Amino acid sequence: MSHPNILNPNDKPSGSKRGIVYSEMGEFDILGHYSRLLEEDPSKSMPIAAIESLCALCDGIEANTIHELLSTIQLGSDTLKESVPNAISLTAGCDLFTRFITRHSHDDPRDFDTFKRKLQSNGHLFAQRARQARSIVAENGLKLFLDDAVIFVHGYSRCVMAILLHAREKGKKFKVICTETRPSCQGLRTARELRAVGISVAVIDDNAVTYAMNKVTFVLVGAEGTLADASIINVMGTQTVALAAKNINRKVYVATETHKFVDMFPVDQYMIPVKQNVIVFNPPGVEGAMSQEELTFVDYVDPKYITSFITEMGLMSPTMVGDKIITTRLEG
């Protein structure tokens, strides 16, 4: 995929497009690759797509030294992060991959070709493992199901779907209450897919969260990213759901793979690194709420509302999640 025209990263062409890696070794449309991956397989989550894109970048660019390879990966992940408005879960994937490569870069520095091949195969292996994580999460989530549970779901999460579908396969009896999650209507997608396999689903209005909460056994939500203080970033409204659950002492479980753990530490919802205009005073020409483009708005859920995390490493308390992320940082 390398291009013949060699470009200096410092003087990008004036018409340089978003999401393309320009380096001395050639250029690579990493954003294009990334979005193609997501389009091809709707069940693929963003961190995995990011990891696979970086793998493809390694394959596609002719690096001759370890330094070149590492800087290319760094450049690639920076480019990718910049090119999407909400880069949280993508950051998780990129950071994980970069750390993985960096750690192995000291293995055998003499024979670069072998090293590169090994790295690439490791990278692919890594991506594959990350994909498998979800089925382990589904297995681990099974332990939560009591008979005739009523599970509250908000938004659409692949991990949550995996758990619910797996539980259904195993013959667990449960019902699901699901919000519409307007305006993206992710909840309708959840309901549609669950009903298709014969699970009873009640879809409720977003405003009816507290009304429905008393009927609920536990809340199960996914996460776009899990941050170092064990807070999560998820579709707007998750904090409301968590608060409503906490108010009457319902458990809140977060289903997520550990490759979505990100080393960021915002102290409140306004510090999350997502550019979104939720609160705008007197916007010209807009009467209702601010419209959400491309992506939906995201919400920050404080760890004090979260009971535990269902990950491929088992059930983890928020403290354990924080420990895990910090330990990774200190080792890194």
Added chain:
Amino acid sequence: MPRENNRSPAADTIAEAVPKISAVATAPPAGSSGARKKVSEKNLAPSASGSAKSPSPASEPGKLSAKELKEKKKREKAERRQQAKSDTPATPQRPQKLQPPKKEAQGKGKKGVQSTAVHDSGIVKTIYSQQPSKAPAGGREQEAIIGTRDKDLPSLMKELEIEQHEKKKKPVFGINNAHPDVHPAILTLGVQMNQFLVVGSSARCLGFMLAMKRLINDYECPAGATISRHLPGHYFSRQIDYLISARPMSTALGNSIRWLKTEIAAISPELSEEAAKKLLCEKIDVFIRERLTAATEVIVNTTAGRYINNGDTILIYSKSSVIERSLLEAHTRGKRFKVIVADSSHLFEGKNSLATLVAAGIEVQYMKMVLVEQNMASVTRVLLGAHSLQANGSLYSRAGCSMIARSASKNGIPVIVCCESIKFSEKFTSGGIIGNEFGDTDVIAPDNNCNDGGVFEGWRNQPTTSLSSFMFDTTPAKYIKAVISEHGTLGPTNCPNVLRANSSSAPLR
């Protein structure tokens, strides 16, 4: 009087001592120290004839083996325990007995050191007789423990008092009381610490490291010893004992002392003295740079860069150098924000912060701590400095932090603690009493209030009244949102991870 003397002088001593002992409780303070000495001699006397003679320094020069010493001490301890028990009948009369020396103490000055030493020992004995489990520690009561308290404290705090005096073996502070081995640099530092000229935890740590550098430069290893064995021994602990007498140990200081001792002990014996000293000084420099200077730099950068934003209103409490610097840094980076400085007695350090921030042109509001609650709604961040961060994530810091953090956290305002990892402790205490430090009660009850007509008139003579002024308090981890250290931002409960990582990767090589 040398103990090895034959029997008749010893008997004389006893005879001399007995009336004084009986008078101890009521004796004027002037005689007390003498009396105490005699007490100890009397205690020793029975055993002295047997044990004290044998290890005479002349017969076995320098070889008073550690074992023998220990045994001797044990015997002495047992003796004293016996003594303490036999004293118990005196307990009921304690209140009456204790008052006269106290009055005397008032007459002498604010800190009736000598007199209260007597009254302390009275308390100590009483309590030990009730709690025999604590008796082993009682052996130390003969050491000159400080008794700056003018008044008995309520029961809980009495425990603290005992703990402070016993566990920490706090000797009387003063250059006159310092061991001759204490280095002048340490002497100066001790005075500075005692007079609250060097106050902050990091400042004390830095001061200690610099003083130790001077000490190591001046140090000469005695013949026949190696620096790695001799320096961390008695010589070192004398410096530390002196510093502890000046002010109780802080976590940062404790951590750095432990580090330094390990480093000294790790010095190869093959190294020449000069080389070893040079190496140590270099290591101290690296330590200062990595754990103090650079760490602060990183924290300042993180705080100013990420956690102070345009339009913020930041509440700070009292004074913390790292927070002050963060605010100044954020200001120089062109961020527009407002600062509220909350302050309270008894050091009123917030005024220093106020002066610095005003001089820099930052918009500042200054208020007493009691008003913080009312103004909390307009605050967006609370930044707190730390004295130490405990293993369970609770913050141990200037008294008042707990109240501020609680109030902020109840209002949904994130509380951020800036703390170098040298201040992380692997211990934790429940509640803020144990290990706390007493401030000067004179600040609560200034002399002019104690005089005729003052609100505190005669409080020292009221058996039921006591004043306490704690220096620190404990803020539970649940009120703290984030801890900014040189290892990045952590949750408060993640701090032990840093300690673990630090110890396993053997830093500062």
